Amino acid sequence: MLHIPCPFCGPRDESEFAHGGPARQQRPDDLSPLDDAAWVDHLTVPPNPVGPVREKWWHVRGCGQWVTIERDTLTHDILEETGE
Ligand SMILES: [Zn+2]
Numbered sequence: 001m002l003h004i005p006c007p008f009c010g011p012r013d014e015s016e017f018a019h020g021g022p023a024r025q026q027r028p029d030d031l032s033p034l035d036d037a038a039w040v041d042h043l044t045v046p047p048n049p050v051g052p053v054r055e056k057w058w059h060v061r062g063c064g065q066w067v068t069i070e071r072d073t074l075t076h077d078i079l080e081e082t083g084e
Contacts, residue, residue: 002071005081008063020056021046023068050074 002014028034028042047053050073057067070080 002076002078004057004059004067004069005078006059006062006065006067007081008065009059012059012062016059016061017057017067018060020058020066023054023056048073052079 003011004014004017005011025047031039034042052070052072054068054070057069059065059067068082069078070082071078
């Protein structure tokens with residue numbers, strides 16, 4: 001189980017959080033070359049890279065704040081917590 005550092009509550013179990021997806025997912029600069037299927041994929045299929053990712057977590061069973069962390073998807077080590 002992950003222990004996610006909340007800047008307001010301290011380290012908490014993952015079960016207190018809801019995953020909010022990738023932080024600052026880049027929107028394509030030029031949308032014209034995207035067909036409908038590519039646009040739907042962009043909106044509904046989150047990236048799933050191996051290695052460090054920046055992602056949002058909502059402390060839904062705690063203080064209710066959003067936390068941004070950088071987590072290694074291979075080891076689940078939390079590399080950075082920004083509290084944004
Ligand atoms: Zn909290």
